[in-house]
Amino acid sequence: MQLAVEQVSWSVASAQIVRAVSLQCAPGSFVGLIGPNGSGKSSLLRCIYRVLQPDAGQIALDGAAVWGLSARQAAQRIGVVLQEHSGEFEFSVREMVLMGRSPHKALFDRDSAADRQIVDAALAQVGMSDFAARSFLTLSGGEKQRVLVARALAQQTRFLVLDEPTNHLDIHYQLEVLDLVRGLGVTAIAALHDLNLAALYCDQLYVLKGGAVVASGPPEQVLTPALIHAVYGVRAEVATHQATGRLYVVFLPLRMTVEVQHAQRI
Amino acid sequence: MSQAATTPARVAARPLAASRLSFGALLLTLAATLLLSVTLAVMIGPVPLAPALVWRVALHQLVPSLVTPDWEAFQANIIWEIRFPRVLLGGLVGAGLAVVGATMQALVRNPLADPYLLGVSSGASLGAVAVILLGITWFGVFSLSVAAFLGALLAFVAVYVLARQGGRLTTGRLVLAGVAVAYVLSALTNFLIYNAEDSNQVRSVLFWMLGGLGGARWDYLGLPALALVLGTCLLTVQSRSLNSLSVGEETAATLGVDTSGFRKQIFALTSLLTGTLVAVSGGIGFVGLMLPHIVRLLVGADHRRLLPVAALLGAIFLIWVDVLARVVVAPQELPIGIITALLGAPFFIWLMRRTSGALGGS
Numbered sequence: 174m175q176l177a178v179e180q181v182s183w184s185v186a187s188a189q190i191v192r193a194v195s196l197q198c199a200p201g202s203f204v205g206l207i208g209p210n211g212s213g214k215s216s217l218l219r220c221i222y223r224v225l226q227p228d229a230g231q232i233a234l235d236g237a238a239v240w241g242l243s244a245r246q247a248a249q250r251i252g253v254v255l256q257e258h259s260g261e262f263e264f265s266v267r268e269m270v271l272m273g274r275s276p277h278k279a280l281f282d283r284d285s286a287a288d289r290q291i292v293d294a295a296l297a298q299v300g301m302s303d304f305a306a307r308s309f310l311t312l313s314g315g316e317k318q319r320v321l322v323a324r325a326l327a328q329q330t331r332f333l334v335l336d337e338p339t340n341h342l343d344i345h346y347q348l349e350v351l352d353l354v355r356g357l358g359v360t361a362i363a364a365l366h367d368l369n370l371a372a373l374y375c376d377q378l379y380v381l382k383g384g385a386v387v388a389s390g391p392p393e394q395v396l397t398p399a400l401i402h403a404v405y406g407v408r409a410e411v412a413t414h415q416a417t418g419r420l421y422v423v424f425l426p427l428r429m430t431v432e433v434q435h436a437q438r439i
Numbered sequence: 440m441s442q443a444a445t446t447p448a449r450v451a452a453r454p455l456a457a458s459r460l461s462f463g464a465l466l467l468t469l470a471a472t473l474l475l476s477v478t479l480a481v482m483i484g485p486v487p488l489a490p491a492l493v494w495r496v497a498l499h500q501l502v503p504s505l506v507t508p509d510w511e512a513f514q515a516n517i518i519w520e521i522r523f524p525r526v527l528l529g530g531l532v533g534a535g536l537a538v539v540g541a542t543m544q545a546l547v548r549n550p551l552a553d554p555y556l557l558g559v560s561s562g563a564s565l566g567a568v569a570v571i572l573l574g575i576t577w578f579g580v581f582s583l584s585v586a587a588f589l590g591a592l593l594a595f596v597a598v599y600v601l602a603r604q605g606g607r608l609t610t611g612r613l614v615l616a617g618v619a620v621a622y623v624l625s626a627l628t629n630f631l632i633y634n635a636e637d638s639n640q641v642r643s644v645l646f647w648m649l650g651g652l653g654g655a656r657w658d659y660l661g662l663p664a665l666a667l668v669l670g671t672c673l674l675t676v677q678s679r680s681l682n683s684l685s686v687g688e689e690t691a692a693t694l695g696v697d698t699s700g701f702r703k704q705i706f707a708l709t710s711l712l713t714g715t716l717v718a719v720s721g722g723i724g725f726v727g728l729m730l731p732h733i734v735r736l737l738v739g740a741d742h743r744r745l746l747p748v749a750a751l752l753g754a755i756f757l758i759w760v761d762v763l764a765r766v767v768v769a770p771q772e773l774p775i776g777i778i779t780a781l782l783g784a785p786f787f788i789w790l791m792r793r794t795s796g797a798l799g800g801s
Contacts, residue, residue, distance in 0.1 A: 224689050248695030255693065260548045260686045262740035272686070275679040276695030328694075 174235050174250065174332040174360045175200050176221070181230030183220055190216045192385040193230070198332075198360050198377075205375035205392075206364045209405055213384035214364040215336055221362070222253045222334045234332060248276035252325035254335045259309065259317065266312070266320050267305040270295055273327030295326040298353060314341030322350055326357075335363035339370060368409075372396055372420040380404055392420050408433055462744055465737075469751040473530070476758045480526040483762055485770060486517055493518055525655040526758055528663070528719060529775075532652070533726055533757025535667045535716045537749040539709045540727020541734070542674055545685035545742065546705050547599070547608050550732055550790060554591070554713045555724035556614070558621035562594025563587040563710075563717035564648060565624045565631075571644050572635045584662055588714030594620050595710055610791075650721030650776040652761050659719045666715040670708045671750055677701070678742035685740065723776050725783020726757060732790060 176198035183191040191213045198204045206214045219225040221232055223239060232239040234250055242250070252273075259269075273295070274288045296302045299319040304312065309320060318341050325333060333354060339347040347367075351374045354361050365371045371378055372392040380388040380395060382404050388395050393413075401409045401422065408425040425433070481493045492510060496518045499506040508515070536554065543552040543559075554560050566586035569575065578585040601616035602608050628648075635641045646654075674681065680701055683691040692698050730753045731745065738744040757775075760782075764773045 219689075222693055224692050244692060244697040245695040248693060251693070253693035255689060259690070261550055262544075262548075262685050263735060264682070264686065264740045268682070268739065268741055269686070272679070272683050272690075272694055275683060278679060280676045 174198075176204075176332065176360060176362065177231070177233045177236075178217075178221065179231040179233075181217070181220055181227045181232060183216055183225055183227045190384050191220065191227070192383070194379075194381070194384070194386050195230075196379050196386065196389065198362055200360055201358055202360060202376040203355055203374055204362045204377045204379065205371040206362065206379050206381060207366075207368060207371050208381035212381040214381055216384075217381070218334050218336050218362070218364055222251050222255075223247050245276055248328065248330075250330055250332055252328040252330035252333045254318075254321050254325045254333070254338050256336055256340060261310070263308045263310055265305070266296070266301060266307050266309055267292060269309045269320050270323045270327050273324040273329075276328060291327050291329065292323075295323040296320075298326055299323045300349070315343060315346055318342055319346060319350070322353070326353075331359050333357075333359055333361040333363075335361065337364055337366060339365070339367065368396060368401070368422045372422065373417060396420050396422060462738065466747060466751070469748065469755070473751055473755050473758075476755050477526050477530065480529070480758045480762050481518060481522045484517070484522060484765065486514070488514065488518060497523065520657075524657050524660060525652050525761070527660055528655040529652050529758045529761040530754035531660065531663045531667055532716050532720045532723060533730075533753040533755070533760075534750040535663060535670070535712045535753070536723065536726040536757075537730035537734075537753025538667070538671050538674065538746055539712045539716075541731035541742070541745055541749050542681065542705055542709050543595075543727070544731055545681045546702065546709075547602070547613055548685055548687065549608065549610055549613055550735075551610060551614060551728070551787070553725060553728035554709070555722055556621075556728065556787070557595065557598050557617035558619075558624060559591045559595045559598070559710070559713050560717055560722035560724070561621040561624040561628070562590035562592070562597075563714045564590070564722055565594075565628045566590025566714070567718055568628050568631055568644050568648070571647070572631050572637075572640055581662070584715050584718040586714075587718040588711050590624070591713040591717065592706060592710035594624060595706055595713075599706075647721055649774045650723050651764070651772075651774050652720055653772060655719075663715045663719055666712050667750075670712045671746060673704075673708060675743065675746045677704075678746065681742040681746075682740070685742075721776070723757075723779055725779045725787065726753060728790070729783055729786050730756060732786075 178194060178196045180193045180195055181191060182189065182193050194217055206217065208214055216225060220227045221239065226240060239247060270292045271284065271288065274284070274291065296305055299322050301316065301319050301323060304316065309317065312320065318338070322338065335354065338350050342350060347370060351370060355374055375392060378389065378392050378395045379386050380400065387404060388400055396411055398409050398411055401407065407427065408429065410423045410425070411420055413419070414421045478490050478493055482488045482490055492514065495506045496510065496515050499508055500519050540553050543554065543557065544550055566589050567583050570582050570586040575586065576582050598616045598620045602613040604612065632641055632644055680691065680696045683694040683696055684701065688698055731749050734745055734749045734752055738748050760778050761775055764775045764778055767773055
């Protein structure tokens, strides 16, 4: 699937949170949204998965306006892994993942054998098969996150939206979740905090600051020391790793940043 | 991931199949228990009656040719005109309140929701009292129920709007909004009663407000029964949406639920149920709070199981509470609301302590 966001803006009260953002996700590509806290990453994603209606602009999936779809049609096309407090009711892990099948079910449909297989496969893909009968509320943050990824997998959409999918995960599962999403061959857009993960997994990066896109392109073009300093206010060194062939970023401690600034001023 | 992936899928699938089988058995058991409870509840009273007599009278009433009457007329009267309507009304009210409670809890994502606690019953009472005291008959014989429905709807929407801030509902705000709305509505109700001139009307209002099943008649049962069947069916077929809504509003939206339309539907259905129930039984508290929670412990949070089981268990529960209300200080009767409050308030406190992490916070 192909996502096209054209000049999308969204504001709350008097504050404009998303400012005329345009971006493209080519079919099968993994696009990363990076930027400091409060830069509008989550709000932009919410506009895309139809929780916040943009004040202006167009969002289209394969040419169809996302906001022209019904909630059900949208859920058949867009799978979302979001960070949300997941209620206080004791659903089992299996029941949580089974919810991913609901956009494909009519009112009187029962869960079919196929649904159950899809749920089992999704649980196996995130390594949570042994937890199927456990209560979701008793899981650790990382385990919950993997179950929510499994639910999006069970939804079987060709497009995935992930809001900080690696939060709460230890490094092994961070890599695993991103490997998994890359391996699915679906189009995906993810808000990411970790610039090294963004460099390692994303085909394209969009950098948001103050709700607007300030840079975009492949990681090697975007992640320059100058841009990192402009957006995050920190000094960093960037190099290409021999084994991965990808960029990696090393941040300098803030006190060194001050020293460097001082030295430059002299 | 690699080691878990070797777990055969069949192993994971087994508990689901097993629990579905036991779910059918559970429904059958509950249905049988309900039937037994109705029989026993009709038998128990100042005039003791044999179980066979109970059902022979009932059968004779339904299909007169099947059973030849060999009983005294007063026995038939007690069974068919007094006890049956009362026991069945208890069942309807219990089932309805449990379903309403479970649904409200899913909507506000909070196990502390209950039509009584959130002021919805107060809204229904205000509507009903206004109809009785002001002599409004715009909707004929249904005026009382329609007014109770409108009052319930108004109260529920008010509480929801007050408790919701920035798309989030916290327990603290929810309970406070419920209390505030309930106080305002009760004050209005009291104002109406205080200003009423006809003392007979006031007496009938006060009697009705105490709540209870004492005045049950066959013609009271139709509307609540219709609302119960309609509401429970409509909600149960939308269990998937209720499930995802109870997890989170944003989650529900991303899983294909038209959240604002579904929310309106829930407001309408729960208010319809609450209104028609309150119109015939007054405000009976805490049933909608306790039953869904107990049922979740039994069958889990999936509304496909939760709603039918809550309805059956709610019916059984209230039938027995009413039996208790009839016998505990016999020949006097205890208002049924006293017993549900005595059971429910400690339950509420226990539940609140258990979920206190959410109180006032996110």
